[in-house]
Amino acid sequence: MTDITDLVDIENGRLNGQMFTDEEIYQQELEKVWKRAWCFLAHDSQIPKKGDFFQNYIGEDPVMVVRQKDGSVAxxxxxxxxxxxxxxxxDSGKAKAFTCSFHGWSYDLDGKLMNVPREDTAYPKDFDKSQWSAVAVPRLHNYKGFWFGSWDPDAPDFEEYLGSAKYYLDGYIDRWDEGMEVVSFNRWVLPNNWKFMAEQPTSDMQHSEITHVSAATVLNKASDAADRTLRGENPTGRQFFSDYGHGGAWYGEKGKEVPNTGKAMQEWEKRPEIAEQIARRLGDDREVRGHLNIWPTFMVLGNYTIRVTHPRGPGEQEIWSFAFAPKGADEQTKDSIRRDVMRTFSPAGMFEADDALNWEEMQAILNGRVARDSGFTYQMTGAPIQWDEGCYPGGSTQHVFSDNAAINMYSNYLDMMTSDSWEEIKAKRAQHRMGKPSESTN
Ligand code: FES
Ligand SMILES: [Fe+2]
Structure with missing residues (x-):
């Protein structure tokens, strides 16, 4: 059996390429990561009324998320x-019940088996339908309109799982009194390992000033970044990471306008009543828009691309990407967000194409037997880790470019892969907290 501990060297910041190609490792990931993590399933706005449903995945397992008659969700x-x-x-719609198209077994909105054709005449009298309901997702949590699920009854509560990442996530999704809604949905397949992509919003802002420089210049979004690179200047900003592998980073200084959304959205947020909502809900000092990933693959990008990715073997993944807008915004603002997401991180988006090319090449090169063992470097750790610094909870780095959050992500990955229970994962995470004695609760 391939041993993951031979492939991940956290202490020296070195990963072996086999962890992105090996089928045995992938099968272990389905078991040890995907069956135990909390994964995004649906947003309230996708299933507002009874019978509304959306099909999503946890790893490779298809999951139905359904609004029940009493307003709850199963x-x-x-x-x-x-x-x-x-x-x-x-994939989505409205139903009174679900009937299998093979032999016609039908299930209630909560997955309970209701009807079996020919039960009366062809099955024995003691056939017990109650034993054959659909397998329920045992843990569900609605976090500010976003439904997450976990297959593991022993997973920590969702907010404990989020840890210090809650502060940063709230900066994106808890700004407005009326909440958010989905305004578009796209999905596509990429020929690369899921971890390449997960790592990027978690930790890698540095690629943006190289990989995305052309797109950024064309879109005039961050031509600043291009100029800065040419001038050899470092950008301001910050990176953070949390115990269970979450991380993110953003450019900019506190108090300065965040650059990630389009003009219409920025103007809308300046309206006094909206500015008041943001200040009331988040305080004055939360400046956190950029990239964020909640482990394993719930990604929030600053322009309100919110996406989840699903692994499809070691060399393929599906991206399910949504554009979200503030529910209370005017139609023009909502449309501008949708268009911005389409232009940047949709299947035809300019930034998306830049990123996909990197990951596709990296994966293809790993077909080589020498390439697979050469080893990758995670040693951009020049800026020191700070803990609970100022208004920033958890671990963070006063530099937008750092590998700390990536190392933390792979450290969490390794702990999940080598543990038999959540209890063991928690103990290991407390021990492996980077740059901090174990008493921190973040
Ligand atoms: S497989 Fe569903 S009814 Fe037979
Ligand atoms: Fe990118």
Whole structure:
């Protein structure tokens, strides 16, 4: 069996390429990471009324997320307990019940098996339907309109799992009284390992001034970044990381306008009643828009691209990407966000194409037997780690460019991969807190 501890060297900031190609490692990831983490399932705005449903995935497992008659939400594996066909074959919609298209078993909105054709005449009298309901997702949590689920009954509560990342995530999703809504949805497949992409919003802002310099210049969004690079200046900003592998970073100084959203959104946020909401909900000093990833793959980008990715073997992933807008915004502002997301991080988006090229090449090169073992470097750790510094909870670095959050992400990954229970993961994470004695609770 391939041993992950041979491939991840946290102390020396070195990873072996096999962790991005090996089928055995991938199978271990499905078991040890995806079956235990909290994963994004749906937003309230996608399933507002009873019977509304959205199909998503946790890892490779298809999950139905359904609004119940009483307004609550249930989630269950989209697999018929008869022979394993997909119970519901459409991605989203409204239903009174779900009937499998193979032999017609039908399930209630919460996944309970209701009806089996020919039960009266062809099944024995003691056939017990109650044993054959769809497999329920045992842990569900609604965090500010975003539904997350975990297959592990012993997973920590969602907010404990978020830890210090809550402060940063709230900066994006908890700004406005009326909340958010989905305004577009796209998905596509990329030929690369899921961890390449997860790492990027977690930690890698530095690629943006090289990889994205042309797109940024064309879009006049961050031509600043291009100029800065040519001038050899360092940008301001910050990177953070949290115990269970989350991380993010942003450019800019406190009090300065955040540059990630388009003009319409920035103007809308300047309206006195909206500015008041933001200040009331977040305080004056939260300046956190840039990139953020909640481990494993719930990604929030500053222009309100919010996406989740699903692994499809060691060399492929599916990206499910949403544009979110403030529910209370005018249609023009909402449309400008949608267009901005389309232009940047959609399948045809300029930044997306830049990123995808890197990951595709990296994965293809790993087909080589020498390339797979050469080893990758995570040693950009020049800026010191600070803990609970000023208004920034958890670990952070006063430099927008750092590998600290990536190392923290892989350290969490290694702890999950080598632990048999959440109890063990928690103990290891407390021990492996970077640059800080173990008493911190973040
Ligand atoms: S597989 Fe669903 S009814 Fe047979
Ligand atoms: Fe990028």
């Amino acid at each position: 989630a269950f594996l989209n697999q018929c307990r008869h022979r394993g066909m997909r119970i519901c074959r459409v």
